[in-house]
Amino acid sequence: MSNEIMRLKALKKSYNIGMPNEVEVLHGINLTLSVDDFTALVGPSGSGKSTLLNIMGLLDQPTSGELYLHGQATSAMDDLERTQLRGRALGFVFQFHHLIQAFSALDNVLMPLMLHQGKPDNEARDRARALLAAVGLEKLSDRRPNQLSGGQQQRVAIARALATNPALLLADEPTGNLDSKSAEEVFALFRKIQSEHDCAVLLVTHDPRLSAQCDRTINLVDGRIVDAL
Amino acid sequence: MNKLWTEWVIAIAFLREGRMQTFMITIGVAVGVAVIVFVSALIQGLQANVIERTLGTQAHIRLLQPDEVNRLVPVPEGVVQFVNEDKRAQRLRSINNWQQIVAALDERTELTAVSPIVSGPALVLRGEAISSVALVGITLERYQQIVPLQDYMVSGRLSIGADEVLIGSQLAQDLGVRVGSKIRLDTGQQESRVVNIAGIFELGVRELDARYVYLDLRQAQSMLGLIGGVTVIDLRVADIFTAESIAQSIGRLTQLRSESWIMTNSQLMNALSAQSLSTNMIIVFVGISVAFGIASVLSVSVVQRTREIGILRATGASQQQILRVFLLQGALFGLFGSIFGVAASYALVWVFNTFGPGLFYIPVAQSLIVAAVSLATITGVIAAAIPARRAAQLDPVEAIRYV
Numbered sequence: 001m002s003n004e005i006m007r008l009k010a011l012k013k014s015y016n017i018g019m020p021n022e023v024e025v026l027h028g029i030n031l032t033l034s035v036d037d038f039t040a041l042v043g044p045s046g047s048g049k050s051t052l053l054n055i056m057g058l059l060d061q062p063t064s065g066e067l068y069l070h071g072q073a074t075s076a077m078d079d080l081e082r083t084q085l086r087g088r089a090l091g092f093v094f095q096f097h098h099l100i101q102a103f104s105a106l107d108n109v110l111m112p113l114m115l116h117q118g119k120p121d122n123e124a125r126d127r128a129r130a131l132l133a134a135v136g137l138e139k140l141s142d143r144r145p146n147q148l149s150g151g152q153q154q155r156v157a158i159a160r161a162l163a164t165n166p167a168l169l170l171a172d173e174p175t176g177n178l179d180s181k182s183a184e185e186v187f188a189l190f191r192k193i194q195s196e197h198d199c200a201v202l203l204v205t206h207d208p209r210l211s212a213q214c215d216r217t218i219n220l221v222d223g224r225i226v227d228a229l
Numbered sequence: 230m231n232k233l234w235t236e237w238v239i240a241i242a243f244l245r246e247g248r249m250q251t252f253m254i255t256i257g258v259a260v261g262v263a264v265i266v267f268v269s270a271l272i273q274g275l276q277a278n279v280i281e282r283t284l285g286t287q288a289h290i291r292l293l294q295p296d297e298v299n300r301l302v303p304v305p306e307g308v309v310q311f312v313n314e315d316k317r318a319q320r321l322r323s324i325n326n327w328q329q330i331v332a333a334l335d336e337r338t339e340l341t342a343v344s345p346i347v348s349g350p351a352l353v354l355r356g357e358a359i360s361s362v363a364l365v366g367i368t369l370e371r372y373q374q375i376v377p378l379q380d381y382m383v384s385g386r387l388s389i390g391a392d393e394v395l396i397g398s399q400l401a402q403d404l405g406v407r408v409g410s411k412i413r414l415d416t417g418q419q420e421s422r423v424v425n426i427a428g429i430f431e432l433g434v435r436e437l438d439a440r441y442v443y444l445d446l447r448q449a450q451s452m453l454g455l456i457g458g459v460t461v462i463d464l465r466v467a468d469i470f471t472a473e474s475i476a477q478s479i480g481r482l483t484q485l486r487s488e489s490w491i492m493t494n495s496q497l498m499n500a501l502s503a504q505s506l507s508t509n510m511i512i513v514f515v516g517i518s519v520a521f522g523i524a525s526v527l528s529v530s531v532v533q534r535t536r537e538i539g540i541l542r543a544t545g546a547s548q549q550q551i552l553r554v555f556l557l558q559g560a561l562f563g564l565f566g567s568i569f570g571v572a573a574s575y576a577l578v579w580v581f582n583t584f585g586p587g588l589f590y591i592p593v594a595q596s597l598i599v600a601a602v603s604l605a606t607i608t609g610v611i612a613a614a615i616p617a618r619r620a621a622q623l624d625p626v627e628a629i630r631y632v
Contacts, residue, residue: 083547092543094543114234164545
């Protein structure tokens with residue numbers, strides 16, 4: 001499958017390994033994400049959604065099994081390689097619109113580019129401005145995060161996640177902390193991104209109204225995928 | 230270097246955001262650096278002053294004829310010899326081949342002045358008054374490089390022509406003479422001579438001002454019965470603290486007794502090195518407390534920024550980049566603190582020099598400032614090492630969840 005982005009194979013994750021309270025959170029996940037996927041990852045609390053998302057985001061490592069990103073096995077990579085791959089291929093949006101307070105909206109969007117290439121050139125700045133414009137915040141680019149509303153901050157976070165032109169956008173309850181109007185707007189934005197930026201989207205959500213609007217739903221129950229479509 | 234740009238931007242943004250912390254630790258570093266620079270400059274000034282006063286009136290190295298000793302006839306093996314030995318009286322003797330020695334020493338670049346001197350005891354008589362003095366026969370232009378006599382003249386001319394002598398202010402007072410007066414010099418060599426006082430000097434050391442009589446080398450040679458001879462060769466070296474090793478090497482080469490000022494002023498040197506030791510201890514301990522101050526502020530900062538560190542990691546920052554962000558913060562604390570500290574110490578030195586007791590002047594060497602700033606910056610980096618490592622090793626997953 002040529003348009004595969006990420007493939008998870010028999011992926012397991014345990015905590016407190018070797019201790020009496022060892023617990024396996026993910027029991028062998030097999031999953032493939034493609035370029036044009038717009039997927040919702042749903043499941044009750046404690047089902048392992050966040051763990052799975054962190055592993056997919058290369059922030060955490062599986063205990064066993066393999067994660068292929070662009071066909072590349074990642075389990076043998078060291079921290080620096082995974083960091084670079086993460087910076088290049090993945091974008092994150094968190095529930096609590098984690099922006100860095102010390103920087104303006106524009107600089108927050110520039111951050112992944114700066115971490116990757118150093119001092120941003122004009123091209124990078126133009127791209128960051130274009131992304132802010134795409135999320136409708138071109139006029140607020142110099143504001144600090146604490147001068148923006150929750151929905152605006154989340155849109156900045158989305159622009160930041162897109163800065164490196166990632167193949168996959170991972171969002172952990174991106175609307176969980178927003179009122180329903182902002183949530184609608186942010187969700188619409190994800191849709192727009194997926195179609196305009198050729199970027200697969202995976203949303204973790206509790207909200208059945210949102211998951212119903214996704215193309216594909218993955219149900220995670222007790223660390224197992226049930227009737228994935 | 231382009232890579233480091235991002236770390237700079239993040240470090241500076243963090244410092245600006247934590248304004249109060251940054252301000253306070255910068256003041257803390259500044260106080261420490263100000264103390265270090267001020268104390269160092271004070272001690273440097275004090276020591277330079279003491280050394281200058283001591284060395285202003287003496288040579289750095291003196292070469293003398295070795296003492297005459299009794300030579301004992303060697304006895305056969307197994308024989309015990311009991312000797313009742315009287316030490317020999319040391320008569321005034323000339324240094325052998327002193328012209329060659331002076332010519333050889335003139336070639337050495339570590340010496341800045343070489344002055345052959347003939348020196349011996351004499352009595353000064355004027356009317357009823359008798360005073361014992363030391364005759365010092367000199368070549369003016371050579372001796373001037375050892376002791377700048379023109380700086381010490383209080384009256385008369387700096388001249389030691391025929392029958393002209395220079396005497397110290399204390400001796401002039403004791404004898405009740407002034408420039409132009411005549412005195413009789415008696416060396417106990419069936420020779421006594423009447424000379425004119427051409428000038429009066431004041432070296433600032435009472436003993437010398439009461440005892441020294443400077444006169445022309447030839448005149449002194451004839452009065453002391455050492456025609457063509459010299460008894461001492463005075464030397465001056467470029468770096469005063471190398472005097473001892475130079476003295477030793479010259480002593481070995483010339484087979485003369487070689488005394489450096491360091492040896493003849495061992496008390497002074499002990500005092501100076503004890504002072505330096507205590508200064509260094511102050512510097513080290515102030516430095517350590519500054520380092521701990523920086524380390525503790527950054528440790529707190531790492532905890533406060535745990536979540537932001539997690540976000541940076543998730544957006545593609547490597548462990549190395551996080552490490553550098555915090556090392557840079559430590560370096561910036563040291564840099565800015567030391568710049569303010571140096572400015573403060575300048576002010577302190579200015580106050581001391583302007584309003585202080587005026588006993589001596591404190592110079593602030595540029596090398597001291599450069600050293601203070603760079604040492605403080607390096608200290609900042611070292612102090613930041615532990616918190617920076619902790620920041621770099623934070624688990625991004627947990628860091629992001631941290632509230």
